Amino acid sequence: MFSGVLKKMTSIHDDPVRYILDFDNDLLFLNQVIGKKIKFHKTGYCCLSCFENLQIFANGFCKKCFFESPLSGEWVMKPELSKAHLKIEDRDISYEKKVQLQNHIVYLSKTSGIKVGVTRSNNMTTRWIDQGAIEAVVLIEVPNRYLAGIAEVKLKDKFSDKTNWRKMLTSNIDEADIKNEKKIAIDSLGSEFQDYFKNDSKVLKFNYQIDKLIDSVKSISLKKSDDVEGKLIGIKGQYLIFDDSSVFNVRSNEGYVVDISISD
Ligand SMILES: [Zn+2]
Incomplete structure (x- = not known):
């Protein structure tokens, strides 16, 4: 189990591009998860500017920081x-x-x-x-x-x-x-x-690791739901792509505190 504040995936320009979720005490190498099930469970918030447990407004910031932080x-x-x-x-x-x-x-x-x-x-x-x-x-x-x-x-x-x-x-x-x-x-x-x-x-x-092409997409997020899960079939941009055609934009979910579990 991995736990921490979700931030955009770190990437390495390799063939294919490699992606890492960088938590304080742990690294999750996401290409190794392709073909497995991954579940994100929301446990709270951590604004990327003030670090308070406040609802995320946009871009990983609480409402106050979104309108006041020099970062945005x-x-x-x-x-x-x-x-x-x-x-x-x-x-x-x-x-x-x-x-x-x-x-x-x-x-x-x-x-x-x-x-x-x-x-x-x-x-x-x-x-x-x-x-x-x-x-x-x-x-x-x-x-x-x-x-x-x-x-x-x-x-x-x-x-x-x-x-x-x-x-x-x-x-x-x-x-x-x-x-x-x-x-x-x-x-x-x-x-x-x-x-x-x-x-x-x-x-x-740039070449991205995608096991199976999908012809339509539907977006899922931790804003709408406490849990996001699926069988990972590829990663492109800041998106995790699941085999039911749902896609999860990691960057748009910055600032959510999550537990991540992986299973076969
Ligand atoms: Zn804030």
Whole structure:
């Protein structure tokens, strides 16, 4: 039995991608659980910011922390709202400087279709695995989050910034050639971003361990139910895929305290 606060799965870019649930005193290597039954039983909450046993509101935070913690400022989801480069505080300027004023990339990834996104340079592989990308390529690298956000906004005319998770999990994936799409994206960015182009970046590929393909999905969560269980048949993105076509997004269930049991 494993017990602890649920946080997003840690991943290793191997072939296939390997996933780990990292608890304080224990590691659960999830690829080894594929083919077995796994059960999550909710025993409480632990907000990822204040660590109190308060109902989770969103993203692993209680309601107060979601609206007040520097970790969940609006610039997290909308990088173009970043203001640390102007020395303007949103919620905590020292935290915002630390996170925003470092190298970021703008990338294309193939999840369901081709999407555009932003992440810190030192986080890109993790980001791509978390979204279930099968291919990804860097477009530009810039010195702060704001510039990356501006470039992303410019590309949203041509590229989605969302993953269709149902298509991603049913492997109903567009055939588009990511190298061609990169050329289109670089042209769209234009001379304004010329100094930041990563022309030599290679396409990274990701392979996920899925024993059986499913053609429809239904989402299950600890918000709706105290127990989530099923026979695990694969893992992709932050999703555990069960043989009855239900899927469990580990990241969306962050902050729940759980007991986990595994059986044949
Ligand atoms: Zn809290």
